[in-house]
Amino acid sequence: MAYVQIDGVKYEKELLDLAELHTTGRGEGKISADEAKLLIESAQDGVQVTEIELSTLHYIRKNFEFTDKAAAYFDAELATLGQKG
Template sequence: MAYVTIDGVQYEKELLELAKHHTTGRGESNLAKDEVVDLFKSANDGPGITDTELRTLRYIRETFPFTDAAADLFDAEFAKL
């Protein structure tokens, strides 16, 4: 698992790259519901979600733009963790 450090805090590189991929390119700007599903699938790729993955998901929620429906879904899924 690869990591990236932002402002002295370690995050999971794969999750950040996935969020960036979904918000850049041909007309993309906000994370949509299906992309939120992708993020949580990626975070659940092992036996459980690590503290780094939780921190990364929280960072994505605070940093990246979401559609309203995607924000609601993200918040609901994050609350289950």
């Protein structure tokens, strides 16, 4: 697993790259509901969502634009993932 550090905090590179991919090149530059689902699924690729994956998802939510539907879905999933840890 590859990581990047932003302001001294370690994040998962794969998730950040996926968010970047979904917000550049085409469309309105916002993460859609389907793309938000892909991000959550990518974080759930192992036995459990790690602290770094969870931190990365929170970073993505704070630093990338989401459609309203995507934001509602992503926020609900983040709340559920936070309770599982």
